Amino acid sequence: MVQATKMKGWMKAGGFGFLLLAVLWLTGCAGTVYDTAGDPKAKGLRIQVNVPEGWEKDAVTNRDMLMQFVRKNETTIEMLQLHVHDVDGVEAGYFFPAGNAEPQEARHEVWKRMIGKHEGVELVSVADTMLPDGRPAVLADSRMRMNRELFTAYARMKMLYVYENEHMVVATCGSCSLDEYRGEVDRLLEDRIAPVCQAYFDSLRFVE
DSSP states (O other): OHHHHHHHHHHHTTHHHHHHHTOOOOOSSOEEEEEOTTOGGGTTOOEEEEEETTOEEOOOOSTTEEEEEEEEOSSOEEEEEEEEEEOOHHHHTTTSSSSSOOOHHHHHHHHHHHHHTSTTEEEEEEEEEEOTTOOEEEEEEEEEEEEOSSOEEEEEEEEEEEEOSSEEEEEEEEEEEEGGGHHHHHHIIIIITHHHHHHHHHTOEEOO
């Protein structure tokens, strides 16, 4: 009962939104297409992603976030997000396998330093990948623990980073809860919602 009360209080207080701010986060069933057309926060890009049924649109928590959809369970919150950040062509070479990029090992070290510099954040893995349309991308998996006044929160997030026209597009799929449920959060991301994350990432497309 105490844990459930803490969880509800945390949700109402926007605790998970604070959690997500600390790190720059479909199955085959029918869903909806989120389209950034006309959104000034998309910075001139028109991006579309699929959002599965059963996920609710939630308030965005920072200026670079375009959307956030969540699915709340008894002890965990699952989330899908989309961000767009400015990144010039020179900076892109330190992060992405495109153009005059740094060697893979050097780039991955940059990712480790960038993500790992945040207190309580651990980079689980980072790997080069690509979208179905052939665009180069990077997939990062991270864990995060945040100490609050009354509780400690835990999150596990997979983030797909794509470079497009001097912008870094970040599609995030993750789960968070109180720290005592971290085992369940890990199992969610590694097993039960892994197909959701993969389908969400695969659905990311750029409309000319």
